[in-house]
Amino acid sequence: MENRKFERYSRQMLFAPIGSEGQKKLASKKVLIVGMGALGTVLANHFVRAGVGHVRFADRDYVEQSNLQRQMLFDESDVSESLPKAVAAENKLRKINSDVIVEGVVTDVTTATIDELMSGVDLVVDGTDNFQTRFLMNDACFKAGIPFVYGGAVSSRGMSGMFIPGKTPCLRCFINHGDTSGQTCDTIGVIAPVVDIVASFQAIEALKYLVGDQRAERKSLLTFDVWNYHMFEMKYKKSKESCPTCSLGEYPALEEDDSDxxxxxxxxxxxxxxxxxxxxxxxxxxxxxxxxxxxxxxxxxxxxxxxxxxxxxxxxxxxxxxxxxxxxxxxxxxxxxxxx
Incomplete structure (x- = not known):
């Protein structure tokens, strides 16, 4: 029975760093994806097909026509039915792998909801499009001791990195609150290939962590432009001594009242x-x-x-x-x- 259950992962298990033991580890893990838009749909598709045991995702929005260019789990029927993204994605993913627990939650991720959403998860993955929520995830993860896999895509540019409490700096060590450009997919656009690449980089680092391959972990923040073919890697150093999250333990995003x-x-x-x-x-x-x-x-x-x-x-x-x-x-x- 177990052999038949794992048959769908046969090619993945032939990959030595995963193997049969890694596949069993994946089946026992639980991840949270915050945001089920462009990045989130690719991430969820990777995790469910890879056999991660429990994939939870949260999103506040519903499917619109402009999403279909890059948000791979949605189709025109989801638009016509005005389905919430979390519901539409859950419908699709349940048909892909019935052995995986797929849990879509229609909610806004705030200080009031983040703890419950993170309950029992092994890591949190960024599928959002704004830094307010990213800093909230960053602070909540470092307070709880849960790794946070950051990713962003806009225009033809992408960025990704994995931040592990007690082992690496956090997002605030690289990007100060208020220093973001304000550029979004809705203001300067985005092409679908950069989304797939960013989410795949995120998924790879997540899989390395979930199977326990610490040797292969990428200890850097990667940025790139796929249209102009530029790539730059910022190697991780020590946390900033002034960082409120990973040095001072203050977690400012968790102190903000965002209920109203x-x-x-x-x-x-x-x-x-x-x-x-x-x-x-x-x-x-x-x-x-x-x-x-x-x-x-x-x-x-x-x-x-x-x-x-x-x-x-x-x-x-x-x-x-x-x-x-x-x-x-x-x-x-x-x-x-x-x-x-």
């Missing part, structure tokens, strides 16, 4: 509002149908407003105000139709 927030999602003409209270979609469909064009799915409620903007409500209490990046305008519409 209004965030402009750069380049997407969208403001996310999180007021901390769950939303009953059936109830809000009834309330809004007299003043807006309403479309409800089991996962979200979309309301086209007469002003031209759109509200997208989620059961966990989040609302997207689409059609504006002006936080004041979004707050006005939210107060008008949902209330503050």
């Amino acid at each position: 927030t209004m965030t402009s999602l750069c380049g997407r003409e969208t403001v996310q509002i999180q007021m901390g209270q769950p939303l009953e979609l059936d109830e809000w469909a009834e309330k809004l149908k007299g003043v807006a064009t309403v479309q409800k799915t089991p996962f979200l409620l979309r309301a086209e407003l007469p002003e031209g903007e759109r509200l997208v409500l989620f059961p966990d209490g989040r609302t997207l105000v689409q059609g504006t990046e002006d936080v004041t305008r979004a707050k006005t519409l939210y107060a008008r139709y949902i209330g503050l």
Whole structure:
């Protein structure tokens, strides 16, 4: 029975650094992917096909037409059904490998949710598109002693590195909070090949760690441009003495109160509002149908407003105000139709 179970991994097990023992180790491991967009879909596909025993991922968004160019687990039916990315990805991945526990969670990753999402995992992998969440993962991982696999892709450029508490510096030693460029896929674009390459570099380092091949671990932050074929490797040195996370143990991202927030999602003409209270979609469909064009799915409620903007409500209490990046305008519409 066990031989038949592992038959699908036969070619992977012929690779000496993994072998049969490594494959058994993978089957016993649990990983968390934060973000199920471009990077996240490639990462999850690699981990599930490789036989990692439990693959959990969290994402707050739903599938849109513009995602299909690079987010490999989604198709046009997911767009037409307005499926949350975590749900659509789980549907696909369960069909790929029934021996793996695939767990998609529709939620925003915040200080209020990160601990529960990380419960029992062996490592956390970055599939996000913003540094606020990356610093949160970095700090939560170093506080909990869990490795964090960072990755980023924009335009034709990519970056990846694995940070291990007590063994390597952390993300803050290389990138200061507030020093990021602000460039995103929604402002300057991205090509799909760079996404696949970044996620594959992340997956490789994750697999090395999960099978215990410490000798092969890459101890560097890798950056590259696939269009212009540039590559640069920053070798890890000691942690910065002034680093609040891995030297001082202060974990600043965990101290931030992000339970009630209004965030402009750069380049997407969208403001996310999180007021901390769950939303009953059936109830809000009834309330809004007299003043807006309403479309409800089991996962979200979309309301086209007469002003031209759109509200997208989620059961966990989040609302997207689409059609504006002006936080004041979004707050006005939210107060008008949902209330503050």
